[in-house]
Amino acid sequence: EMERILMPDYAPDGGAQLREGQQLRLYQWQAIEVLRRRHRLLLGDEGGLGKTYTAAGFMVAEPGALPAAVVCDAHMQRQWKEKIEAFTHLRVHLIKKGSPYALPPADVYVYRISQVAGWSDIFATGFFKSVTYDEPQSLRTGASTAKGAACKVLSANTTYPLGLTATPIYNYGDEMWHIMQFIDDAALGQWPEFEREWCDAIGNGKYRIKDPKALGTYLREQYVMLRRLKSDVGQQLPKVSRIVEHIDYDEKTVSAVEDLARALAIKATTASFVERGNAARELDIMMRQTTGVAKAMTVAAFARMMVEAGEAVVLWGWHREVYEIWNRELADLKPAMYTGSETAGKKEAAKARFLNGETDILIMSLRSGAGVDGLQHRCCTGI
Numbered sequence: 001e002m003e004r005i006l007m008p009d010y011a012p013d014g015g016a017q018l019r020e021g022q023q024l025r026l027y028q029w030q031a032i033e034v035l036r037r038r039h040r041l042l043l044g045d046e047g048g049l050g051k052t053y054t055a056a057g058f059m060v061a062e063p064g065a066l067p068a069a070v071v072c073d074a075h076m077q078r079q080w081k082e083k084i085e086a087f088t089h090l091r092v093h094l095i096k097k098g099s100p101y102a103l104p105p106a107d108v109y110v111y112r113i114s115q116v117a118g119w120s121d122i123f124a125t126g127f128f129k130s131v132t133y134d135e136p137q138s139l140r141t142g143a144s145t146a147k148g149a150a151c152k153v154l155s156a157n158t159t160y161p162l163g164l165t166a167t168p169i170y171n172y173g174d175e176m177w178h179i180m181q182f183i184d185d186a187a188l189g190q191w192p193e194f195e196r197e198w199c200d201a202i203g204n205g206k207y208r209i210k211d212p213k214a215l216g217t218y219l220r221e222q223y224v225m226l227r228r229l230k231s232d233v234g235q236q237l238p239k240v241s242r243i244v245e246h247i248d249y250d251e252k253t254v255s256a257v258e259d260l261a262r263a264l265a266i267k268a269t270t271a272s273f274v275e276r277g278n279a280a281r282e283l284d285i286m287m288r289q290t291t292g293v294a295k296a297m298t299v300a301a302f303a304r305m306m307v308e309a310g311e312a313v314v315l316w317g318w319h320r321e322v323y324e325i326w327n328r329e330l331a332d333l334k335p336a337m338y339t340g341s342e343t344a345g346k347k348e349a350a351k352a353r354f355l356n357g358e359t360d361i362l363i364m365s366l367r368s369g370a371g372v373d374g375l376q377h378r379c380c381t382g383i
Contacts (some may be wrong), residue, residue: 002223005033016061027233028054031226035162036062040184042136042163042219044227049235051164052373055132056084058162059108065130065160066090069123070110071151072134074344076371080110080134083373095119112344113138116154117146123154130160134243135370137168139182142177148178155182167370173209174199180224187224203273245302249294292322300329303383307333307360312379315363326363334358338372339365354378 003208004010012029024032027045035041045051059065070080081092093106099118103109109128111119125276131154133139143152155161163183168176177194180187194309198215199207209215219225265283299315303326315335317323323339336350336359347368354362355378362375 002034002286005030005037014061016057016088018057018060018088019086021123021279024053024057025050025233027228028057032058032061034223034226035160038223039159039226040187041163042165042168042180042183042225044166044168044225046227046229047166048226049228049230049233051166052080052083052115052134053087055162055164056087056090058160059130060088061091061161062130066107067128068108069115069128069154069158070108070134071116071130071131071154072110073138073370074112074114075338075347075368077110077344078111078348079371081371084108113147116150119155120150120154123150125159126157128158130162131155132157133161133163133182135165135167136163136179136182137165137175140171140178140183142178142181148182151182155185170177170210172202172206173212173215174207176209176215180219184224187219187222246293246301247298250297251294289319289321292317293325294321296322296325297329299383303361304330304333306381306383311381312354312357313362314375314379314382315361315383316366316369317363318366323363330361335361335363337361337363338368340368342368351375357379 006249010026010030010033012026012033016024016032018024028050031041031043031045035058041053043051045054055070059068072080077094081094084090084092090107091105092108092110093104095109095111095115097118098115100122116123130363133151139151141148143149161183163179168179174195177188189197189282195201195207198209198211200210202208216225216227220227257355265279282336298316303313303315315326317326320339320341327335327337338347338350342350350362351372351374353359355374357378364372
């Protein structure tokens with residue numbers, strides 16, 4: 001039956017009550033029908049294929065999916081409400097507190113990941129029939145954290161757990177076991193089984209997946225994971241123009257840390273086991289920041305050149321020191337900030353400023369921007 005659903009000529013049997021003018025694409029229907037039968041699914045479709053709409057479509061297509069919970073990063077809570085209400089007639093409530101209160105009537109309740117820890121007792125009642133984890137890699141540390149323990153209770157007491165992410169792996173791959181504990185805790189067995197079957201120990205309590213392609217194939221064969229690219233579903237866009245610009249850097253910034261870097265490098269290769277690990281991490285962090293700072297002035301100049309040529313630009317970076325340089329050098333352009341230091345409300349305001357044309361530069365943290373949609377309506381240039 002699963003094979004039949006995933007065939008190119010599959011025709012869905014049921015329907016979904018969507019707003020006028022809205023419709024689900026075939027590949028979205030296929031994910032809905034797999035989840036309906038499998039009850040548990042990690043949807044790893046490439047970014048831009050409408051994973052949010054697939055989740056909303058399931059909520060209206062499957063009578064047993066409501067009331068539904070959505071767990072997402074703080075900056076995504078309002079976007080979820082807007083997307084669901086624009087696509088369906090479902091009533092959506094944004095959870096306001098990290099402790100239980102009398103919930104108003106609604107079909108979908110959207111939690112920020114930081115709020116779930118205090119709701120475990122409510123989750124245990126089975127009130128929610130389905131749960132959608134947006135970007136579940138935020139749960140990669142497993143049930144050892146308060147948020148992880150609460151989500152484990154939530155998954156155990158819902159009929160349909162669904163995870164949405166194009167990037168389930170952030171580090172070495174072993175976190176896939178933790179993520180799958182919230183989707184289907186039987187899919188990869190107990191940790192000792194998973195470690196023996198799939199992992200190589202690399203020291204310091206870390207494990208690397210021996211054969212990532214084999215693991216992906218296994219999860220797809222179990223129909224617990226679906227992963228489609230735009231090219232698989234006929235949604236591919238024209239090829240992106242990638243321009244590598246070799247830029248000058250501030251030699252003083254690099255030379256200022258050379259002595260410390262040399263000392264850390266020596267310690268990382270000659271000291272005790274624990275000291276080696278700590279020194280290697282410190283060196284890695286320091287050099288990432290140093291190279292970012294050394295390039296920041298020239299990157300700002302390049303961004304200014306693009307804006308003066310009439311382009312709106314998303315400027316991606318990582319360290320606070322880099323953002324400070326960019327803000328100083330581009331102050332007259334009044335860039336908007338979407339990084340880890342802004343609240344969810346400030347992030348929304350920054351995004352709105354950019355989309356409304358009040359600024360031509362949006363400075364965004366690589367991780368804080370996960371899942372954000374709509375920037376493509378304003379610009380097609382990223383640095």
